[in-house]
Amino acid sequence: MTGVALLGLLLATAGGLAYGRQRFPVAFWLLFGLPLAWGRFLSTYGSTMVACGLAVPPSRARALAGWAVGRREARPVPPRIRRLGGSLTGLRVRLRLPGGLEPADVTAASSRLRHAWGVHAVHVVELGPGVVELRMTGYDVLRDVRMPRRLPSGPMVVPVALRDDGTAFVRNYREIPHALTLGANQSGKSVYQRNLIMNLARLPVALVGIDCKGGVEQIPYAARLSALATDREQAAELLDALVGEMEHRFALLKECQRTALDSPDEEVASDIWGLPAYVRPVPVVVLVDEVAELFLSATKKDEERRDRMVANLIRLAQRARAVGIYLEICGQRFGVELGKGAATLRSQLSGRVVHRVNKQTAEVGLGDISSEATTAATAIARDRVGVAVAGDASGGWSHIRTPLVSIAETAAVCRAHAHLVPDLPALDRHRPSARGEEDGPAEPGPFPRPRSGPE
Ligand SMILES: Nc1ncnc2c1ncn2[C@@H]1O[C@H](COP(=O)(O)OP(=O)(O)OP(=O)(O)O)[C@@H](O)[C@H]1O
Structure with missing residues (x-):
């Protein structure tokens, strides 16, 4: 009996979560998606970058330092994280690319990164030489458009x-x-x-x-x-x-x-x-x-x-x-x-x-x-x-x-x-x-009657 009740509770929770995700994507993202995505990102960053081919062999100095502390194999080096941030729509991560990687490499791996971190999409934007920003969205932001609160401004x-x-x-x-x-x-x-x-x-x-x-x-x-x-x-x-x-x-x-x-x-x-x-x-x-x-x-x-x-x-x-x-x-x-x-x-x-x-x-x-x-x-x-x-x-x-x-x-x-x-x-x-068009279109006249054709 307790088992049936527990199963019911579990199914109801899963159903509620799925419904909530569809109807209230922003709330769902903030409550569940954001902490989960952070957790997943931070705990798997290094291994994901290596698995996606976004890490380079270490420099000789780094390899030597690793050997000095008793590491037998030199670990590949992923891009350094410069800045982390979360928003109503997803995560933002700024990366400094190591020598040997270019923004196109990260763009090519964006679909793999998306699956690894369980987010809706990963967009790669080049901010400057060797610096890219990963803009990850937690849900389909184009389904129900809400413009960001802070908008760019300027004369035109x-x-x-x-x-x-x-x-x-x-x-x-x-x-x-x-x-x-x-x-x-x-x-x-x-x-x-x-x-x-x-x-x-x-x-x-x-x-x-x-x-x-x-x-x-x-x-x-x-x-x-x-x-x-x-x-x-x-x-x-x-x-x-x-x-x-x-x-x-x-x-x-x-x-x-x-x-x-x-x-x-x-x-x-x-x-x-x-x-x-x-x-x-x-x-x-x-x-x-x-x-x-x-x-x-x-x-x-x-x-x-x-x-x-x-x-x-x-x-x-x-x-x-x-x-x-x-x-x-x-x-x-x-x-x-x-x-x-x-x-x-x-x-x-x-x-x-x-x-x-x-x-x-x-x-x-x-x-x-x-x-x-x-x-x-x-x-x-x-x-x-x-x-x-x-x-x-x-x-x-x-x-x-x-x-x-x-x-x-x-x-x-x-x-x-x-x-x-x-x-x-x-x-x-x-x-x-x-x-004379300031007040909108003129009132339409009556529709012309169709001419009666041969019976
Ligand atoms: N951004 C949007 N979000 C949600 N619905 C939209 C959006 N844009 C258009 N629609 C829906 O699609 C309908 C048609 O859009 P719209 O009149 O802009 O098309 P159109 O390309 O100008 O068509 P036409 O060439 O026939 O004038 C709108 O009445 C609206 O209901």
């Missing part, structure tokens, strides 16, 4: 999503000025853009929207937009105005450089960030939703407009970084099928975020970054909406997922920060209020 730094190593994925416009976001239908592109808009809305920047699907994606955020184009005609005019603004800013930059050259104390600025705050123009982020719409052309007149828009986009992508105009381009695809100019424009967009896509689009988005990243993007499961592969020109990539935010939440943040819409006379004509 925007946290957008969570990386699979538990750190924040940020868009740093001064480091990576232009980016491309790709994804199939219902893969999470709009939620990604929403996170961007919501975080950019709080900064002193001008936001410009180009949404040629009638503005369905961007009209809700009109209160915070300095300009909005909802069809191709408006987009063409808006891009002309943006190129005009870029030229005007270059003229200002040159003027400031001339003054600086004349006065020996002044530093010569190479971009707007080197200018004193009182003359520095406000940064502009141009958000293009569904870029393929801009590349469409049905008639000869359309074709001219399309070529003008594409040429303007390429000009902005090639030169506008120095004057604080940044491009954030989004679409379902961006291959050669879009025609002339697509490949040139794409090559200028160094930030890449690719949601679930087919093999061809993954190649387009990540092929020039890394073949592993391309494979990872095609492997994103259909039920992992919002998960994407983020890569940059340095060849680094990681899985990311945005927090799920609604249109209403984003629109509320935009309304609350409407006072931050800067004064930009060049874009006045394109302001949503000038077009």
Whole structure:
């Protein structure tokens, strides 16, 4: 009888733990996972590193010292632990690699380390020459996204999503000025853009929207937009105005450089960030939703407009970084099928975020970054909406997922920060209020009745 009761208790405990692990991964990790993982890590560190091929033969001096204390065999030397830390998502261990090991060796062994220490994943980040950080996650942090409490900040730094190593994925416009976001239908592109808009809305920047699907994606955020184009005609005019603004800013930059050259104390600025705050123009982020719409052309007149828009986009992508105009381009695809100019424009967009896509689009988005990243993007499961592969020109990539935010939440943040819409006379004509779009889309009219066909 006692045995049956004990067995019942054991099964109930195991069931409770399994349920708790699924429902409350953070609490489970802190209560059970963290102490267990520490215990396992500290007690098996040396032997695990040797078993995973991450230890080197000892130096002659060390071997001699071992022999002097009566050790017959010289033990291999694992990387020295520099720093240990725990967090809400996992463990962090900083290692100094001994001569003969390189970060790629540790990366290659990450899957073996993960199994040895019983953690969800081990990510290896190179911090400097010979120093790596092991970021171990105790559970799948992308299942229920919670952004870290302490986020990186800076003049044009925007946290957008969570990386699979538990750190924040940020868009740093001064480091990576232009980016491309790709994804199939219902893969999470709009939620990604929403996170961007919501975080950019709080900064002193001008936001410009180009949404040629009638503005369905961007009209809700009109209160915070300095300009909005909802069809191709408006987009063409808006891009002309943006190129005009870029030229005007270059003229200002040159003027400031001339003054600086004349006065020996002044530093010569190479971009707007080197200018004193009182003359520095406000940064502009141009958000293009569904870029393929801009590349469409049905008639000869359309074709001219399309070529003008594409040429303007390429000009902005090639030169506008120095004057604080940044491009954030989004679409379902961006291959050669879009025609002339697509490949040139794409090559200028160094930030890449690719949601679930087919093999061809993954190649387009990540092929020039890394073949592993391309494979990872095609492997994103259909039920992992919002998960994407983020890569940059340095060849680094990681899985990311945005927090799920609604249109209403984003629109509320935009309304609350409407006072931050800067004064930009060049874009006045394109302001949503000038077009009567500030209050959201107009009421839809009645649906047309289907024409009755022959009985
Ligand atoms: N990060 C996320 N976390 C959880 N769910 C998400 C996330 N991103 C998107 N989703 C879910 O997927 C749905 C589709 O996302 P979204 O509208 O962003 O896709 P999309 O790629 O823009 O689609 P479309 O191309 O059809 O406009 C959302 O309504 C939301 O329920």
